[in-house]
Amino acid sequence: MPSALRTLEQERAKHAWDCVQNCLNQAIQQLEQAIQELEAEIAHEADRNRQENLKKRRKEYQDRLQNLRSKKVVTSGRASMAR
Numbered sequence: 001m002p003s004a005l006r007t008l009e010q011e012r013a014k015h016a017w018d019c020v021q022n023c024l025n026q027a028i029q030q031l032e033q034a035i036q037e038l039e040a041e042i043a044h045e046a047d048r049n050r051q052e053n054l055k056k057r058r059k060e061y062q063d064r065l066q067n068l069r070s071k072k073v074v075t076s077g078r079a080s081m082a083r
Helices: 002-044 048-082
Strands: none
Touching: 002 048
């Protein structure tokens, strides 16, 4: 019986882990899309002040994206170690 409970707990943990990975992937995709949209907006913006504000926002998104990607690498490493 304990092995059946352990297997069930492993299945639950795997499902939870898959959910975390899915959330990370979605966040990464949404940030990549937002950055692309900002780049297009920057390219077409004539107002210098607005352009600078858009560039600052793009930098913030790029930093967030880099952070998420580094977390994904760390969490992927933990997943492979757990298997």
